[in-house]
Amino acid sequence: MKRVSSLVIVLLIGIVTAKAQVKFSLGGGIGLAYVASKNMQEKIMPFATPHGIAMIDIPIAKNTFLETGLEYEQKGFSAERRGYSDRQVNIFKSKRRYHYINLPLVVSYNIYKTKQSAFYAGVGMNYGFFIKGSVDNTAYGYVDGHMVSKEFYQASVYGMLPSSGFYSSSMHTNDMYFMDVMAHLQVRYIFKNRYWASIFYDHSLYDSHIGLPSPEGSSVKMRYLGTSLGIIF
Numbered sequence: 001m002k003r004v005s006s007l008v009i010v011l012l013i014g015i016v017t018a019k020a021q022v023k024f025s026l027g028g029g030i031g032l033a034y035v036a037s038k039n040m041q042e043k044i045m046p047f048a049t050p051h052g053i054a055m056i057d058i059p060i061a062k063n064t065f066l067e068t069g070l071e072y073e074q075k076g077f078s079a080e081r082r083g084y085s086d087r088q089v090n091i092f093k094s095k096r097r098y099h100y101i102n103l104p105l106v107v108s109y110n111i112y113k114t115k116q117s118a119f120y121a122g123v124g125m126n127y128g129f130f131i132k133g134s135v136d137n138t139a140y141g142y143v144d145g146h147m148v149s150k151e152f153y154q155a156s157v158y159g160m161l162p163s164s165g166f167y168s169s170s171m172h173t174n175d176m177y178f179m180d181v182m183a184h185l186q187v188r189y190i191f192k193n194r195y196w197a198s199i200f201y202d203h204s205l206y207d208s209h210i211g212l213p214s215p216e217g218s219s220v221k222m223r224y225l226g227t228s229l230g231i232i233f
Contacts, residue, residue: 026052032225040096056068071102093140120187124181135174160176182205204223
């Protein structure tokens with residue numbers, strides 16, 4: 001009986017201690033959304049987007065934490081294509097914006113520490129769930145260097161499961177698979193035991209686009225390089 005009581009006390013102390021070590025934080029910042037493309041006809045360009053995260057750090061070993069939580073991330077890319085005919089030049093520009101809620105699972109190791117600061121390096125996975133998206137398309141027509149036409153239209157982007165047979169009714173198949181799995185790398189610096197700054201990189205493992213208006217065999221894998229500032233509660 002005494003042994004059982006002692007074991008219960010030890011377990012309770014362990015649970016209370018673990019809870020005391022779990023840290024909650026909020027952060028946000030800006031990042032560069034871009035893609036690694038293959039066999040695309042368009043010129044691909046990055047653009048800056050916002051992101052934010054609600055995160056908890058859970059100790060799993062000495063100097064090692066599991067970082068998880070919920071993260072908002074806006075990904076996508078810009079594209080441009082040109083066509084020439086006698087005196088006329090047609091320029092078609094598009095910007096794709098994809099909104100995701102991510103579930104990061106990152107193992108972070110403390111490689112430097114003082115009384116009021118610490119430096120962590122982390123590696124793991126980031127699981128993105130597609131919320132909504134849009135494609136802004138603008139077509140320009142030029143004759144002898146003078147713009148003679150400009151047309152704008154926007155198409156919605158929908159997320160679907162791989163087994164779904166439903167496709168968007170828009171002119172092009174802009175839709176995305178519902179989930180994007182990414183490898184995640186990051187470094188994070190904590191100062192004054194309250195604030196943190198981080199740089200991170202998300203690397204999609206596959207093409208999440210169901211079908212882009214491009215040649216067969218093309219692919220677009222999303223990338224995101226971000227920087228964040230946050231506060232620990």
